[in-house]
Amino acid sequence: MSDYHHGFSVSIERTGNERVVMSLHARGKLQHEDYETLVPMLESAIAGMEHPKIDVLMDMRELEGWEIRAAWDDLKLGVKHGRKFNKVAIVGSQSWQEVAAKIGTWFIGGEARFFEDKAPALAWLEETS
Known part of the structure; x- marks a missing residue:
């Protein structure tokens, strides 16, 4: 029997009282249970912040x-917290992932960009806005 792996690997860092940097590695086909884990982590990270700005590095190369x-x-996450997202760097290798980055910009307060490599994605996130 083979185990099917799916979900997020997550790293969240708070910088001061306004910025949260979240690094996500998505794998497999995401399920409801994956969001039941992720959303409370994000909400805990921004708790107590008056005007949080969330920057995200989303590695989607293994996402199905x-x-x-x-x-x-x-979608619910985007509606509830979308205006708090400052920059979302999507790293992927599929054309549908690039389209997802463009559509994602409609649902966030900031900007989403697609990258094929992680290094330029990280550099873009580190640029001051």
Whole structure:
């Protein structure tokens, strides 16, 4: 029997009282349970911040997609906290991931960009806005 791996590897850092840097590595087909873990982590990280700015490095190179309920969870996350997202750097290798970056900009307060390599994505996140 083979185990199917899916979900997020997550790193969250607070910088001062305004900036949160979140690094996500998405793998497999995301499920509702993955968001039940991720969302409380994010909400805990921004708790007590008056005007949080969230920068995200999202590595999607091993992402296969979302189950329907997980896609709904992703949309709800964007609606609830989208204006707090400053920069979202999406690292991927598929054309649909580049399209997802463009569509993602509609749901956040900042900007989302697609990168094929991690180094330029990190450099862009570190630029001052």
